[in-house]
Amino acid sequence: MAQEPEDPLKAIINYGSYLCNMTVSQTHPDDGKVYCPSKFDGFGCWNYTVAGKQAIIPCPEHLPGFNPNQFAYWNCTENGSWQNTSLNLADYSKCLHEDVTDDTHKYGLYGMFAGFSLSIILLTIAQLIFFSFKQLRCDRITLHKNLFASYILTGLTKIIYLASVTTEPTILFENPIWCRVLQIFQEYAVACNFAWMLCEGFYLHTVLVWPFHTGKKLIYLCCGIGWGIPFLLALFYTIFRFQSENNIMCWMEQSDLHWIIDGPICLSLLLNIYFLFAIVFVLLTKLRGMSDNSQTRKVFRATMILVPLLGLQYILAGFSPKDPTFQDVYHITTVIVSSLQGTFVAIMYCFFDREAISVIKRWYNQQKESLSGNNSKRVSTYITMYTDPLTASNSTKTVDADMPAGHACKMNSDPASPEETVEMLTPE
Template sequence: MTDEVSEVTSDKTLASILIDKEKECNFTLNASAEFPGLYCPGVFDGWVCWPDTEAGKSASHRCPGFIVGFDPERYAYRKCEENGEWFFHTVYNKTWSNYTTCVNLEELSFRQTIITVHLVGYSISLVALIISLGILTHFKSLRCARITVHMNLFASFAANNLLWLLWYNLVVGEPNVVSANKVWCRVLHVVLYYFLLSNYSWMLCEGLYLHTVLVSAFISEVRLLRCMLLLGWGIPALTITLYGPIRLLSGDAVETSECWMNEGRYNIILQIPVCATVFLNVIFLFNILRVLLIKLRRGPHMHGTGNSGTSRTSLQALRATLLLVPLLGLNFLLTPFRPEQNHPWEHAYEVVSAVTASLQGLCVAILFCFCNGEVLAQMRRKWQIATFRTRANSCTVTTVSFVRTTGYPGGTEEKV
């Protein structure tokens, strides 16, 4: 997932910057030599210090970088009229500096499009996740440790999607809110990132659960579920407990301004657990694949099955492994390859990133609920509705695969 202690202190951040700039401007104007001929006297307009300017000319100045949405590489203008008076805007009823050139309208339009993509994607995902939670809650017969882990994953994604919708509507689209830097928007930032981290931690729980059940067949599911709950909600809580106070008390005006919207040096606190969970999930994925392949190699030898059976079982294992990829969050490994600003691929990356990030909740709901064989069977029995019929021996993400135990001839099927 695009510079950033009390409410009084943070609210004075921008004001203190402007006070310093006004003092600097007054000092510069007082020290400057008297301008010959007819001119407009230098003035501080609240953002920028404009120098003495010859009548009939326009002064230019780099756009202020501390104003949200302004490009500091662009220039603002202030026109001095022929009579030696600064341009007076009749609509605003005051002398006027032209800051409209500070905004890259094409880039602004693109950013607004990206925000729209996020809003639509998160809305779709939120609806899908709420429906999924309703279905899994309704069918009591589906309750087990595996489904409970799924439901916690759904809940973390649903909360995160809702908070992103609030963030984009209440903060990102309101420059005045960003500049004011109220306490509530900083709290929203912290809560938002708590649930974002919980997405990763619960994806780690999914990977850990599958790995544990596959490798340790006789582990207590009750104990395992307790560990999952502690891990899934505890890691984000510990991380945010460190991140929030450290950034709040940093004393750095850049770090504590603009609703903490901009990434600062303390974001490493959030990045460490994310990288750790993705790394561990990669390890789990490869080990799950390794164990499955070992069992598949032993299967034909122990049971005398033919090549067709082996191929069919191998295909099932491959399908399950491929479905694990979005589950374990491996797509986030592409994040370090983000193009630099103004790179030819920047816009394409932003679009792909917005679509995949906002629709991940929908993908999770589809994989774990809407295409779950157990859920579909319950829905068919309950409501006599038509659903996509799955093959009798096909595997879903929640089931992963059916492999034969190899400890004795005629071994039973073991659900992983």
């Protein structure tokens, strides 16, 4: 029977133990002094050390994520025993601390704090707008609400993790249970974010290709995909990770088990690439016979705006440069893109959204007239240009300002023509 491959983490520890046995003194010094014993603590190799002294060794180079140019420390007490810590380990904080003290990484950390904070603020305002106006209650906006909620959840978990773990490297070695739970919440939030980006692409594709299959059932399906599937992925990942030997350092180090979450995320990006090309193909095909070149330009513009909505910019994250000169640029760009994506989506799909702007303007005018003392019966209207899907002729429709819920985006729950879809995707 074939022998099972050795766990990578166990192999690294065994190799470290081997190196330790090769380098430490084999016998206790016989000079009458008190010494702390030689020891391998799972990370580094500590030789016999005189009592009352501090032992210093280079950070282990055989461990991923450690900087061998830094040093680890362990105090030998007066009674000849190593100083007790929560996990009976030396102080390896400096081994990981370079990522925080190095200017590039430090500014990257500050950038992530600022970017995610700004995104959370703008996304929260956008959510208040969506929930405050009943005219904005429709399937498309419902998807945006859930997508924005996943961005907020991701931003909050990222900020909490950065503030409580990344800036305190010693926590990684203590490996408390709350740290691992926080890591799981972060993985779940990221998975939800990608799942809802997939739902956005799936919905737009369905509106164009199978317009009569839209409705509440489609929204329920998206809710299952957006919140349910990531929960199952995070649950399976947690169970297997707890049972594995790679159960250290707050699960910050990558494991083969991480493909339980990364695999579906990669699949969602591939599906969104397909949805994007399918949407563009259908729009260009149906608009090909029209002489209005502005529609083609709008299709191109809508395509560019769909890229962040569908999360396709994350594909570039897999192409990290090897040249150290460009690694800092890559790191800073990644920080900006990941932390400010929620900001961009909130601006494009709420603050610049035609329907949201129209509803807010009508509400503002109503409040203005109310404050001016004009209590007379008023009927405000707005005119929406649309194209009849059957006749392809331009028409207008006039709607009361106090229209029922969902009327402002009514066209998005009906079978949409290519022109309506382009207008829906193109912000103000």
